[in-house]
Amino acid sequence: MRNHEVIEKAEMTLASLKSGGMMNPTQANAFIRMVQDAPTILNEARVIPMDHDTQKIEKIGFGQRILRAAQEGVSLTKDQKVVPSTSTVNLSTKEVIAEVNITYDTLENNIEKEGLQNTIMQMLAERAAVDIEELLVNGDTASSDPYLAQIDGIRKQATSHIVDVAGEELTRQVFKRGYKAVPSKYLRIPQEYRFYTSPGMEVEWKDRVADRQTSLGDTAVQGGLSSAFGVPVKGIANLQPYTTGEGDNASDVSDIILTHPKNIILGFSRNIRIEVDKDIRRRMFLIVLTAKLDSKFEEEDAVAKIIKVKE
Numbered sequence: 092m093r094n095h096e097v098i099e100k101a102e103m104t105l106a107s108l109k110s111g112g113m114m115n116p117t118q119a120n121a122f123i124r125m126v127q128d129a130p131t132i133l134n135e136a137r138v139i140p141m142d143h144d145t146q147k148i149e150k151i152g153f154g155q156r157i158l159r160a161a162q163e164g165v166s167l168t169k170d171q172k173v174v175p176s177t178s179t180v181n182l183s184t185k186e187v188i189a190e191v192n193i194t195y196d197t198l199e200n201n202i203e204k205e206g207l208q209n210t211i212m213q214m215l216a217e218r219a220a221v222d223i224e225e226l227l228v229n230g231d232t233a234s235s236d237p238y239l240a241q242i243d244g245i246r247k248q249a250t251s252h253i254v255d256v257a258g259e260e261l262t263r264q265v266f267k268r269g270y271k272a273v274p275s276k277y278l279r280i281p282q283e284y285r286f287y288t289s290p291g292m293e294v295e296w297k298d299r300v301a302d303r304q305t306s307l308g309d310t311a312v313q314g315g316l317s318s319a320f321g322v323p324v325k326g327i328a329n330l331q332p333y334t335t336g337e338g339d340n341a342s343d344v345s346d347i348i349l350t351h352p353k354n355i356i357l358g359f360s361r362n363i364r365i366e367v368d369k370d371i372r373r374r375m376f377l378i379v380l381t382a383k384l385d386s387k388f389e390e391e392d393a394v395a396k397i398i399k400v401k402e
Contacts, residue, residue: 119361122216126359129220130289132227132327132342140358141184148180148356150390151254162294164258182358184383185241187226189219215365215380225329227357227386246330248388249348249396258335258342258352260376261295266319269349272395277351281321286353289345291402293317293326322349332402348399354393358385 114122118138127138159171172306191214222238230244256265266286270278278284288296297324300317317324326372360383368377388394 114363114365116359116361119363122212122363123359123361125213126220126223129217130350131220131224132355133224133357134219134327135285136227136355136357137314137353138357138359139182139329141182141358141383142223144184144360144362146182146358148182148389150178150180155247180356180387180389182356182385182387184358184360184385186381186383187238187241189222189380191215191218191378191380193376193378201231201332203251204268211378219382221328223384223385224327224355226384227355228327228329229331230386242385244386245348245394246346246396247387248391249350251392251395252395254395254397256400258344258401261292261299263319265347265397266322266324269304269347269395270320270322273349273393277390277393282323283316283351284322284349286319286322286324287330287348287350288324288326288377289330289332289402290326290328291332292345292347292400293324295402296324335399343402344399345402347400348389349395349397350393354389356387356389358387 124136124139127133127136135207139146159167191211193211194215226239226242226244228244228246230239230242231247232240234242254265254272256268259265268282269286279358296319298315330346330348332343334341335344336342363382365382366379366381368379369375370377
């Protein structure tokens with residue numbers, strides 16, 4: 092296939108990705124699934140496709156005992172009757188953008204294979220997933236970074252149960268303090284929760300587990316998912332360390348977030364737009380994707396944040 096035929100076919104393929112720039116509902120849902128399947132925190136979080144820029148999620152539950160000792164022929168008193176507690180989580184999306192550049196050479200190497208459109212969509216989804224995870228984790232409306240300043244991420248939102256270890260090295264005692272900070276009513280099934288850490292912190296913990304010279308240690312050092320007090324420890328790329336102190340007192344530390352993955356809600360608008368342009372001087376296609384999203388904890392009280400853990 093000659094070069095100009097490759098480019099013509101690529102143009103037709105890219106044109107089929109868009110309908111006036113806006114994905115149709117089927118394309119949008121498929122793209123959201125691709126983003127969710129990428130190896131990021133989104134893979135475990137609760138992703139909600141939104142039809143509008145704002146959405147309310149209703150919560151209902153019982154925060155106290157509902158069962159009483161029964162007496163035959165006697166109904167419960169008014170004080171013994173329980174009503175569920177209700178509240179809402181409000182999602183208000185902000186617009187984000189991602190750009191992917193595909194060179195003519197890349198197209199030439201892939202054009203004769205089937206499914207070029209799926210390949211391009213997968214590239215977009217993988218790039219977008221990394222950017223979205225960064226915003227979901229490190230978003231801060233007080234940030235000087237315009238991208239991160241759009242929303243408060245889970246690092247900023249976790250405020251109820253803070254465990255400051257003041258530069259202490261990672262030990263099981265650090266995990267224990269974080270575990271005990273979460274009200275026990277939430278930790279009914281610990282293995283479904285996660286200790287989210289930096290990748291370096293995850294490696295450090297696996298190394299400590301491996302020192303035990305047990306089959307569990309062998310599994311950890313070979314790449315298995317290690318745990319602390321029954322809760323899996325998982326490193327995520329965008330939960331990066333930071334520096335505290337100055338001069339000789341400076342040290343690199345990181346945070347650990349304990350939560351149930353489905354407690355993290357990502358609202359993703361279905362109004363996803365793709366626009367394509369061609370840069371003939373650099374011999375590449377420019378694909379720009381825009382979407383709208385927001386992220387909240389469904390139950391912030393069920394989250395603990397361990398801060399200033401030495402890397």
